[in-house]
Amino acid sequence: xxxxxFEGGKIICACGDACVIRKRGREVINSVQRNxxxxxxxxxxxxxxxxxxLKREVIEPIVNxxxxxxxxxxxxxxxxxxxxxxxxxxxxxxxxxxxNTAKDLxxxxxxxxxxxxxxxxxxxxxxxxxxxxGAIELVQSGASVRANNLTIVExxxxxxxxxKVWS
Numbered sequence: 001x002x003x004x005x006f007e008g009g010k011i012i013c014a015c016g017d018a019c020v021i022r023k024r025g026r027e028v029i030n031s032v033q034r035n036x037x038x039x040x041x042x043x044x045x046x047x048x049x050x051x052x053x054l055k056r057e058v059i060e061p062i063v064n065x066x067x068x069x070x071x072x073x074x075x076x077x078x079x080x081x082x083x084x085x086x087x088x089x090x091x092x093x094x095x096x097x098x099x100n101t102a103k104d105l106x107x108x109x110x111x112x113x114x115x116x117x118x119x120x121x122x123x124x125x126x127x128x129x130x131x132x133x134g135a136i137e138l139v140q141s142g143a144s145v146r147a148n149n150l151t152i153v154e155x156x157x158x159x160x161x162x163x164k165v166w167s
Contacts, residue, residue: 076134081149
């Protein structure tokens with residue numbers, strides 16, 4: 001028999017001795033690192049970004065209902081400029097919610113990385129006068145990118161997997 005209720009904004013399901021608690025990615029990682037929870041399930045995007053040393057096992061790629069894989073991509077307003085800079089090895093000025101991942105994916109080409117908490121497409125458009133080259137963003141179908149008149153310059157930089165973690 002399972003029991004569902006809300007506790008502290010988190011959904012809790014208790015079944016016998018087991019308890020499932022729904023948390024955000026960073027909270028899952030912190031709980032397992034502190035041994036508050038014995039295992040956790042988290043996206044590899046969050047796990048890689050925080051540089052956690054937790055033990056991990058890939059469960060499966062994160063996909064949408066059309067089986068499109070969640071992945072990192074380099075998106076831009078002016079794709080020709082970004083492609084040119086990439087071909088000449090010039091560093092890029094980028095927006096992202098994943099600054100460590102951006103530097104890891106692009107190495108020295110990630111010249112200046114500006115952290116933004118969500119809403120990357122809109123932020124890139126709003127800051128178009130700031131000489132930004134583009135953004136490192138999570139995409140699945142690319143529909144949001146296209147809807148905002150942006151272009152995917154480099155796709156499948158890294159796929160995002162569902163990961164089981166423990167200490």
